[in-house]
Amino acid sequence: MSDVGPSSHPGSPGFIAQRVAQWGRDGRAGPVTLEIYPTLSCNLDCSFCDTTDRHRPPVDELSTERWLRILDEGAAMGVRRGFVLG
Numbered sequence: 001m002s003d004v005g006p007s008s009h010p011g012s013p014g015f016i017a018q019r020v021a022q023w024g025r026d027g028r029a030g031p032v033t034l035e036i037y038p039t040l041s042c043n044l045d046c047s048f049c050d051t052t053d054r055h056r057p058p059v060d061e062l063s064t065e066r067w068l069r070i071l072d073e074g075a076a077m078g079v080r081r082g083f084v085l086g
Contacts, residue, residue, distance in 0.1 A: 015032075019032065030076075030078040031077060031079055032072065032079065032081070033079065033080070033081050033082065034070075034071070034079045034082040034086070035082070036067065036070065036082065036083070036084055036086060037085065037086035038062070039061055039068060080081075
């Protein structure tokens with residue numbers, strides 16, 4: 001495991017500089033952040049929102065098993081942080 005410090009946070013300038021340097025050396029630097037949206041469905045009825053199509057039943061959403069594989073793949077690529085949205 002790497003050291004924790006100001007340069008280890010994915011958003012810090014030091015961390016970003018390290019990632020750019022790695023990419024420059026070998027042309028490879030996997031993603032740092034993974035955002036997943038398990039669903040885009042919405043059960044709210046906000047007057048300002050124009051996404052009424054999100055009130056329809058979900059179609060072709062990924063299974064829990066597939067989402068877990070995606071998270072495993074991200075970890076194998078070096079993802080340092082993740083967000084679950086939607």
